[in-house]
Amino acid sequence: MDSRIIQNIDSRDKISLNGLWQTIIDPLENGYYNHQYGLRTKKAFYKNRKMKSPSDLIEYDFDSDYQLTVPGDWNTQMEKLYYYEGTIWYKKSFDFKKKTNSKVLLYFEAVNYQSIVYLNGKKLGAHVGGFTPFQFDVTDHLIEGENFIIVKVDNQRKKDGIPTLNMDWWNYGGITRSVHLINVPNSYISDYNLQINKQNSKYIEGWVAIEGAEDGEQVVVEIPELKKQISVFTTNGLAKFKIKASPKLWTPGNPKLYKVTLKSKSDKVNDDIGFRTIETKGSKILLNGSEIFLKGISIHEEAPFGLGRVSSKEECLILLNWAKELGCNFIRLAHYPHSETMIKEAEKMGFLIWSEIPVYWSVAFDNQETFANAVMQLEDMISRDKNRAAIILWSVANETAEGASRNIFLKKLTDKARKADASRLITAALNSQTNKGNEIAIEDKLGAYVDVIGINNYCGWYGGKPSSCADIKWTNNYDKPMIMSEVGAGALQGLHGEKNERWTEEYQQAVYENNIKMMKNIDFLSGSTPWILMDFRSPRRHLRRIQNDYNRKGIISEQGIKKKAFFTLKDFYLSQDIKD
Known part of the structure; x- marks a missing residue:
């Protein structure tokens, strides 16, 4: 799993993986453990095996099993799952055509609560926590043509979890927020931060992080409405800046947002950002x-x-x-x-x-x-x-x-x-x-x-x-x-x-x-x-x-x-x- 989550996916070239996913309800986690509670490999559900001869014994089939909508919780989509807490496997097949000089990120906005993600039968990684995003660089795992993602989702409450066993809201399970494939250049703007200076509101300051950047790479920050543009340069993938400006400050009565553009030599990101102080x-x-x-x-x-x-x-x-x-x-x-x-x-x-x-x-x-x-x-x-x-x-x-x-x-x-x-x-x-x-x-x-x-x-x-x-x-x-x-x-x-x-x-x-x-x-x-x-x-x-x-x-x-x-x-x- 990538350590730095890409900022502002709304500004990105995205392919939605939302819609109907094939699912298997697995309360005993039979697709993950064998009868001796050892980890399955060849017969694990994430392999998505198919019969090759009439004598093959394969005791699961995503394509003939239930379907659930993503994004969405399973509790309200199927009456039998209303109180269900446990494992459900999700599978999505999709066609993919590779682009040159680019990377592809598989981005989950949220999955509740514990998830393990596989692509074409190989494990990408795991995530714990039901309300924050996570992503994987899948550039080298995708193939031309048909691919399939399988996600093991487990919403069981745990004593040492966050939240813990006891809570006063519904433990909705599933891939509860959207899933995307995000295309980015090989070197891309992964993160950034722009804020008003706490000591002097006449300045906007911040930083831009470039994944795959070389030292000294130019980054341009533009706020057209304020007629501001500044060029800064990366050190260890980070470019810091400070701009003298007097923006109208964001308030509930006037929630002013400025168009901001960030550019590197191979990438460009737009955002709408407001400026205010709080103390x-x-x-x-x-x-x-x-x-x-x-x-x-x-x-x-x-x-x-x-x-x-x-x-x-x-x-x-x-x-x-x-x-x-x-x-x-x-x-x-x-x-x-x-x-x-x-x-x-x-x-x-x-x-x-x-x-x-x-x-x-x-x-x-x-x-x-x-x-x-x-x-x-x-x-x-x-x-x-x-x-x-x-x-x-x-x-x-x-x-x-x-x-x-x-x-x-x-x-x-x-x-x-x-x-x-x-x-x-x-x-x-x-x-x-x-x-x-x-x-x-x-x-x-x-x-x-x-x-x-x-x-x-x-x-x-x-x-x-x-x-x-x-x-x-x-x-x-x-x-x-x-x-x-x-x-x-x-x-x-x-x-x-x-x-x-x-x-x-x-x-x-x-x-x-x-x-x-x-x-x-x-x-x-x-x-x-x-x-x-x-x-x-x-x-x-x-x-x-x-x-x-x-x-x-x-x-x-x-x-x-x-x-x-x-x-x-x-x-x-x-x-x-x-x-x-």
Whole structure:
């Protein structure tokens, strides 16, 4: 697997491998292990063997087995796979014609969770993690004419995984995002970063990485609208630059993006990039030097209308337009990196973004392999999205229990995040506050490591009555901004009753009304992302006729119908004096 993932595939010559893939459901992993649990070779499914004579014994056949659509999860495509966790083999045949003086990359936007990839019966490599891209240089593995890719996909939850065994969202399995063959020159622009200088916003600085470059190779950076062009030269494959410029800064009210062109002697890449600054000052968040209140909502990568995992631009836009109608200028993309499409569409629409990795609940904090997995997912998330001005917060964790090993793990993770990207703020969502009667104190040691403190607090749902929330007072051990990263209650859309009757829209609305009163009295509050935009599937939710495998804390139903709380939150956001 290539160590540096190619940046901005939308600017590349791509061949889509989306569509129907042949599949084999393999709960015993019979295509990978023999009956003694040794690795198969000749009879392994990735060989894609065919009968050559009537007496041949081959006990599998991709071409006569099930089909699944890629991108997509298997759980909602086939009823028998709704709860399935295990291995499914995917196969795609395609014709290929070689080009001279070029390389070909096989690029997966995401596969959940563990994948092993084979091309024409030979192993290319493996990847762990369900929400970040990976690629292979397949130039020397492709043949003229028909080729076939086989991917062993395993979505089994693991105690030492990221996320771990226990989670509150659906473990959608499959090749959940798009697959591409990407043609690039032998020497190509593999990565780049452009940002406003943190100390002086009159400068744009960055770097361009060239795969296969010779030292001294020229790289040209152009921003036509600003009438800027600069030539720099590579050292060890990297060309650094600094341009004096005064771009209009990206804001939610004016999400300005500039056309940027990067050229090497054999390659050219275009991107749309915005420039802005983000920092904290005491308990305030400053965007481009001005205080901003983040009017947000949390969003899962759950497709509207009961379709499963989000797999299309159209589904992203439905969710984003609901958030826009709510009055948001900010979204928390929980609890894992969402698709590149989601990030780019949100940026164009003027949403600031909180992006996070699934270090969630009971992680194996003492396990070094678990930490390495978390670091890989963090660095892959940052690498893919570092040029998106909309992202202002990298989150390293959600609702992790306090403890020495956890604190060490997350301190090291925040250090890794800052090393990978010093231009953004670091956060985490905490739920370990100290209750002192009618007062709640933020004392979690993780608060010392992050720039912005996220707080998950479910007053009125998991503790207290809705009316008990309004008068709660908050104190903060840290002179840092706080975002109320989760607050809310469950309601079945269409179920009505008294305000003290659980699961009714009225109860959910009462929780919102009283928590909004509470939030208005928190002087160090810089924003909120209530839980959550839309109802989403979760195997933890067993209450039939109410939950029916859905977490009902959405303020919109999975069928797109708004609940009363939607309008309560919208009114709160309309009342805020926001400086964009």
